[in-house]
Amino acid sequence: MENPAPTATAATAEAPRPKVSITFLNNASMVVAAPDNSNILRVSLREKGGIPFKCGGGLCGTCKCTIESGREHTDAVKAKEKKLLTPEQLAAGMRLACQTFVSGGDISVSW
Ligand code: FES
Numbered sequence: 364m365e366n367p368a369p370t371a372t373a374a375t376a377e378a379p380r381p382k383v384s385i386t387f388l389n390n391a392s393m394v395v396a397a398p399d400n401s402n403i404l405r406v407s408l409r410e411k412g413g414i415p416f417k418c419g420g421g422l423c424g425t426c427k428c429t430i431e432s433g434r435e436h437t438d439a440v441k442a443k444e445k446k447l448l449t450p451e452q453l454a455a456g457m458r459l460a461c462q463t464f465v466s467g468g469d470i471s472v473s474w
Contacts, residue, residue, distance in 0.1 A: 386471035387412040388431060397465070403428070403472060404460040414460045414474050421447075426460040426474075433470030437463050 381399035385406055386392055390413040397406045404426055407414040417425040421443030430437055434456050441462045448457050460472070 381466075383436065383465045383467070384469040385412070385465060386469070387414070388471055388473040389413060392471075400464050400466040402461070403458075403463045403465060403470075406465075407460060414472070416461060419461050421459055421462045424448075424459065427452075427457055428460045428472050428474040430456045430458055430463075431471045431473050433465075433468055436465055436468035436470050438466065
């Protein structure tokens with residue numbers, strides 16, 4: 364016997380595109396919506412979030428920031444970040460904005 368065709372069309376028909384929101388705490392707690400898997404520095408540049416930067420490539424450390432909430436929605440720490448941030452800073456939630464992507468939920472960031 365064949366199984367009947369799946370009937371899971373209702374859930375997919377109205378599923379919104381995934382979005383995350385980033386709160387820029389040092390910028391009057393401005394909240395910005397961005398596509399899932401967004402780079403924090405790119406969103407900051409596009410939306411005038413205000414996170415300082417120079418190289419954009421994980422080399423200078425200017426974009427050091429702290430993920431104050433939603434750390435579980437950031438991707439894994441990169442080798443470049445381990446060069447510029449101490450284990451204590453990483454444990455405290457510090458990241459390089461240019462190297463950090465947000466997906467699966469919202470974050471707030473300070474710098
Ligand atoms: S802007 Fe230079 S390390 Fe991020």
